[in-house]
Amino acid sequence: MYKAPIDDMTFALETLSQEMPHLAQSLPDAEMIDVILNEAGKLAGDVIAPLNHEADKKGGAVRQDDGSVKTPDGFADAFRQLAEGGWTSMEAQEAFGGQEMPLALSSCVNEMWQSSNMAFSLCHLLTQGLISALQHSASDEQKACFIPPMVEGRWTGTMNLTEPQAGTDLAAIKTKAVKQGDHYLISGQKIYITYGEHDMAENIVHLVLARTPDAPEGHKGISVFLVPKFLINDDGSLGERNDVHCVSIEKKLGIKGSPTAVLQYGDNGGAIGYLVGEENQGLAIMFGMMNHARFNVGLQGLALSDRALQQAISYAHTRTQGTPLLREAKTPIIHHPDVARLIGQMKAESEAMRALMIYGAALLDEAEEGDEAIRRRADFLIPIIKGWLTEQSLIMTSHNVQIHGGMGFIEETGAAQHYRDARILPIYEGTTAIQSNDLLFRKTIRDDGLEAKSFLAEIARDAQLASTHEDNVIQSLASQLITKTVEAETAIDSLLARQNQPRHIAASGVPYLMMLGTLSGAWMLLKQGIRAHKLAQQTGADTDRLNGKLSSLKLFAALTLPLVTSYAETVSLAGDATEALDVEALLH
């Protein structure tokens, strides 16, 4: 069972639209938003979600002896429905048949796909990433050839970065690309290729990082190529099979429905590939799409967290076990205070995460217009969104297992699947440590803390304004938030003061990221609380919304925001302690 959280999405969009004119202008009218979210919600709930657990139970995607990959029952049909409903065209530019919807809106829809069935929806997500990359960097001819079939959902796309020796460190890539006429011959092995082979589309377009023979070593010698599974004839029809083959798929902890392929290029002379951009510009092109890719993984963290929340609520409302304190016998377990605490924390954090996700989407869209301040804020927030939302998903899916008790450990309930699925999120598209390095060195130290402090100052200003709010809950969260921003600022100062000790502060990167994620979440909920209060006063009616939001503020203030203090203390202490660790002695 999955029910799209349309009300909360709409409220988050509206709340942020009040303060972000660009977002307000780019969104369709309220009625259209409603239609889009409801239609997507139906497809996600009725068609895509029911396939999720079944696919996992049956072991997921399977590679056949001929190298083809069979996706789980129903996946191909669901993908066809995604295409027929026009959902594969939401984000692309109109020139290629897309609808150019603002990211803040398409991301709400994407949350539904990922929430209902992450293993299935990864294919769509990656294809959107490829379309976006090509729109930015491909030649007109390449765009015209490759983008429309992906927008129509007839072809799908992949990212081919990782090799056995080159994961986080792309400089170590060895795959070769040798020029031959108007194309290149690609040879080598790529691993961890999500949907690198499958049966849901007519063709698969691989974006492949490789080196030309005379390329400089390291980062500067990487180029990027388009390598279709089937070559394309001049009339756009499919031609010969290209020399790229799936030699195995991985046995993974989670997202089993999604085939993770090892792809072998050029065993029969070389796979035909087409250079995107110029030679040796590969990493620049990849980095150009990194913000969106990382944002989308953060979104997946939110998506799984919300799915876990929904399952926890549903189970806790039906299961009876023991009599909750001061309640009647047979009262369901959601009335046990600790179950309520876990669910309350999940509710508040999911809402905070969703608002932050939408805020990030709005910033990414607006940044395209060239505003430098907006660009800085977007760049600053992306590692936080990726890191915090995905780390949160581990906690939330774990809470859901815990609420299920012994049943949570049995695969039948599906709670365990969400827990397993989530575990990839803080790893792929850059581990949390990579996000924290980006946040710390490129986004904090490089401008001497300017953006970090301006971000904090904005939170503190809002908190200051709200600290005299007439509503007690809002006022109380605001006061607490002021204290926490002061602690966070001290922590940032301690990082800035140790710039010349990069190893020391690097050890504080993840707690620093988590600290800012937590603060960001509180800030988002504060905005929502204030708006819910205002609306309730205006209409005198919507007290359910107000009560729900005030409850989230209270829960976040009690269960999540206190962590800022600990993170801040750790930020200042982690460097010395970590550097003092004798890692060689650990071997004895």
Place this chain on the structure above:
Amino acid sequence: MYKAPIDDMTFALETLSQEMPHLAQSLPDAEMIDVILNEAGKLAGDVIAPLNHEADKKGGAVRQDDGSVKTPDGFADAFRQLAEGGWTSMEAQEAFGGQEMPLALSSCVNEMWQSSNMAFSLCHLLTQGLISALQHSASDEQKACFIPPMVEGRWTGTMNLTEPQAGTDLAAIKTKAVKQGDHYLISGQKIYITYGEHDMAENIVHLVLARTPDAPEGHKGISVFLVPKFLINDDGSLGERNDVHCVSIEKKLGIKGSPTAVLQYGDNGGAIGYLVGEENQGLAIMFGMMNHARFNVGLQGLALSDRALQQAISYAHTRTQGTPLLREAKTPIIHHPDVARLIGQMKAESEAMRALMIYGAALLDEAEEGDEAIRRRADFLIPIIKGWLTEQSLIMTSHNVQIHGGMGFIEETGAAQHYRDARILPIYEGTTAIQSNDLLFRKTIRDDGLEAKSFLAEIARDAQLASTHEDNVIQSLASQLITKTVEAETAIDSLLARQNQPRHIAASGVPYLMMLGTLSGAWMLLKQGIRAHKLAQQTGADTDRLNGKLSSLKLFAALTLPLVTSYAETVSLAGDATEALDVEALLH
């Protein structure tokens, strides 16, 4: 690869022996301890550990059509070696062929079994639990019949508590027991029976909770019975098959090598069972063994954490990826500051957890002597050991996956298995919420905070003494610990002040437990640091030990102890926030 942490075990035993005369007297001499730990370490490392991942990969235990259960390859042979080595007799009383080793020592050995292969070693653990229960509560005749074969490792034992409607709430048990001559006929269904059926022993002895026909409702009407798989002839040889059968085993998230059986009793007239103690005394008998059972699950949390730590160290020392800051190319990833942070945290916390485990074991043993103060301290610490150590194991096994990066998500490395295996620990033998209820209501509120505050005071006193220590690291941890105990005391006062709002404080139970667990860990490390410092001064030699321990103190102070502040804030805020949550509104 598993290497028993013998040095750290020995050091923890010695450190605590300095302050606990009863422990010092009950332990064998240093040479004997050394022999025992080394021999156990060999068996764990060479025989038991290599079976662990293989069993998981092949899908674990399998039920055959005839109702028998085939355990993974090698398990039966390893169990035979465990018995032949005398390890199944370590804890039992001498009267039944046991060695009556002190729990602090046998627990170190148990850590090795659980660390090397938890799925396998659960069988041994449960059997020891049954022996202990029978020693306390069975008749002389029952003891003579059932205990020796289990001590010899020829038979194994199980606990049959749970039924589909009766998990946490044992009052809901429905299994029937009807008296017939000198025995009872048992009928009903039990679920989640670990090693309820298997092929590693000649006979299986089930301890079964059931109700007689005229028993009072609820808790007061539960009796406990011994139900052997094969009946026992007067000469002790095995007779007829009893009417208890494994109808299925569960498909679980982890510990797949361990069969989790659904047992059907009495489908052919009734399984023959023998009453233990008196009718309707079942729960009292079970509660009598609860401390040991919960302690042992806490120990499993430590065991998996240490296994994860060992794997993380080994991987991080061999894997290269990117060049760590200010290091040469090809330097392994353990030199990345964030990897070092994760491993450092795991090291410090594992050592703290081990010391706390051994402290708990020593208290449990000493409490048998009847000292009331010791009994109170043991009772106070057991839920903390169970709750904190098992919750920690989720974090530690997750860190290990994270350090493995993409490889961590692939089942092949085994990192994912530890992550999956650990997930049962905060659930079985009473969820963390159940532990926190016990800690809060029975161990804190009932005596008006006396034991809780005396525990804090002891920590504070030690911290005070150490706050002028000549070593900076010790002094600094001690000062920080003083602050944290003050925060913790305020939190306890806030709980005591709200005694008449039990639902409010119940919502704070888990953060309260985690707060005390964290403080306890710091306290244990402080003791170890002081002793390592003293030893280094006396001998002038053992600076490796001193450096290692000081490093753990520093890491714990930086990465773990700061959490106390957040937990304390949450303890005071969680009740209001949770009670304000409208759980019905979540359904809309």
